[in-house]
Amino acid sequence: MSQVVCFFLLLCAAAPGSAAPTGSSYLSGTGRFWHITDLHLDPSYHLAQDPTKVCFSSKGAPATHAGLYGDFLCDSPYSLIQSAFANMAPLTHQEDFIIWTGDSPPHVPPDELSTDLVIQVISNMTQTITQHFPNLTVFPALGNHDYWPQDQMPDSTNDIYKAAAVLWKRWLEPEALTTLSQGGFYSQLVKPGLRLLSLNTILYYGPDEVTINMTDPAGQFEWLEKTLEKSAQNKEKVYVIAHVPVGYLPYAGNTTAIRKSHNERLVAIFRKYSHVVAGQFYGHTHRDSIMVLLDEQGSPVNSLFVSPAVTPIKSFWEQYSNNPGFRMYLYSNKDYSVMDIWQYYLNLTEANEKQRSDWRLEYIMTEAFGLSDLQPKSLLELGLSFMLPQSKAFDKYFSHFMVNYNSSIVCDGSCKVRQECVCGELSLNLHADRMMNIQDGNSVDSRSFNENKLCCFLTKCLFYRFHVTVRFLSITD
Template identity: 70%
Template sequence: MYFMFGTKLRVFNIQTVCICKRMNMGLLSCVVPLLLLCGAAPLEAAPAKSSYLPGTGRFWHITDLHLDPTYHLTPDPTKVCFSSKGVPATNPGVFGDFLCDSPFRLIQSAFDHMATLTKPDDFIIWTGDSPPHVPAGELSTDLVVQVIGNMTETIRQHFPNITVYPALGNHDYWPQDQMPTSTNAVYRAAAELWRPWLQNEALLTLSQGGFYSQLVKPGLRVISLNTILYYGPNKVTENMTDPAGQFEWLEKTLQKAAQSLEKVYIIAHVPVGYLPWARNITAVRGKHNERLVSIFRKHSDVIAGHFYGHTHRDSIMVLLDQQGKPVNSLFVSPAVTPIKSLLEPYSNNPAFRMYLYDTEDFSMQDIWQYFLNLTEANERQSAAWRREYVLREAFGLADLKPLSLLKLGLSFMEQSTAFDSYFKHYMVGYDSSFTCGGACKISQVCAMLYLDQLSYSRCVEKGGRSKRRDSSQGPLFKYFSLCRSHEKGLRVSKLSRL
């Protein structure tokens, strides 16, 4: 895929991609082949089978790849990548920069490492967002489709015998966020690109509305939702109660799964619930969030897990029923891209993860989180992906059932080192000097434990009474205070990085 920038990002050949070189005419042309292997680092050995019990299955989660094919090293830090939007890169290296989206070499290194760990009976969930964070004028429908195609082919090359279950992200459309309610070029292209992984029934609903359902194995079904239909910046659907009829379809699909004695994994890009770094802001529109919470509560006995991306950070949520009983565990995986906006005090190191599940009841058993220390990788010019943590071990959990996660979240309300560890993992080890107390901590914990408006607002109110003043006046407090001061007009601006 050759990319050139003048007034618009253009694609000339899908077979090549990535590191772009500055040319005499001031244009950028990508010249490195798609699957070029260069400077690969020694890889961590695959986990020993004794690390988990018999009867345990595994699957992998990748999200928010955000390929930036313009990324290249140059003496001018404002021209390292188009995704920084002219902001000078801070410390660019061969694997990226925290103000830029992913160079191809970063994505390739993640897949290279994953490929050494996977087994034939694993599967992968891929929760969207392949194109970069660049102005809409630099993109087009054709370009977005070709970037998705490029990432699809890259995944297929690395994992030729493993089924992948994708979900569409808000950047997987042009203009970004504006996912429509009927068939279009992107939905049709995605269905064609993902045909090797999906069956005809799934391909049909994917091409019509961007969502689908498919049986993974006897007793286990994946439902891939198009939550961009409920996303605040999506002007196409803002006045609709059930965009594309997805709510109705979801309820019917969950009912059929129950009748067939199946368990369901919900996958999507934008998560349900509240954003953990802001106050009173749901990830999707409030009215659609309430509907999703209602449906998930109603069918919680069928749903064995929820898996999302979009926020670029690592977080956990617990769905409570209307009586306050924990009924579902939800997980948001951190991104491969390390990008942050200039005003954000922290970012994330690149990451992917593996889930362990019980092959009898499909309940979640554990998470093995992998990451790349981006600063270290750039200094060494070698990508040493490592295991960041094992969730049960990190927090002393007996299991990942909703009750265990509820107890963990409630323990965060008190002064403890457990929340400090959680927040460090939230940033994927970006900078351990950052702490999250007072208002910051209230937002994190309330977003973890309360997904509907009523219970969330009660949590925030209670937290505000118990912590009237924040003893920490550091950058996180200042950033959070800025967010609160613009609450009413915040929704679109707070989502702009995503």
């Protein structure tokens, strides 16, 4: 693998570009930014007679549909990443900025990589982004694969944190580079009134054995609260970006994306400063999803967005994957609230057949779901509508979740409940608190229709979590 990577990195800059889709111009009083995530470059990808030898990231599974732009059993060939950026670049404006939420190296066993190779891949992706977007500021976040061995992110300075600070100094200011090199996180003013916080949520990631017994690894919780408090005093709004999201995983029932204790603390901080945080943006899951942060009373206070990946990879046994995607956010220049999403995607099967990358607009979120904006209240109402039997809104949402991977795949039963619960439940503690408030407070008749739906939603999710936990314990015992 190391020889393949080194040889490949010499060739990357010569890859060809491709045509771009049409995009949206600025609207009065708005700004825009772009989100790319989970590039997962696999330098070993090549078209081979033996489908088990196409890419190291398939781990021996036969990539029988491999083409110019990749295969669903492989991580991204460079041609796919180059194609995404080449199609995105003409849509950008000089006032835009980009958030890049991590994971550049491929999904391969640890012995196929090293610290030096991980740094080389991050460097290559940094150079590629710079070539396509020379005039835009990029705000990166580190992913769990942006370290070696993967997931084992330490709570102190190391070669990869320091390398990232060197590679990203073209975009970040000295103060941001200092905390990046020390703990993998930073804060920077985007423009007057808007600050961006890039968190290192890998410090809270379950597989990270280095930080498993730490209550505040790298002092990031303390730093986060101080930074948000200062932003509140300065009347700034804040965008939070990170790789691994808060809340529950949409495909793993009773599992939070980060450790539950750290999840609860992050959620508590975000609730406390929900008047400061104008949006949260994540990657990691490779799928397209929304979440809503509720306060202790069950009122929606924050909108969270998980962007789909550029890599199309899935395991051999997974039922579905995602088509490659990138997106643009539209925000209000008045309060920096997120107003809309333009989601772009590549039909990978079609692109390989035609040997041409025709990136398309998959959806505009407000138009797709009949929303006026993407405020927490609007997103919660959308999430509650998914509870309806045979909900067409949910069917559309799940199709977008897979980035139009396969329209014949149906998500019902426990699959649907998982998706519903992820949208509006970031903390299991909210269920118990909300149920107690309902029992001690108003009657059902005096509550609003949406309050009753929320009560039903929380009850169903609480029952589902309990059922899954009990079932898991009975199997393991």
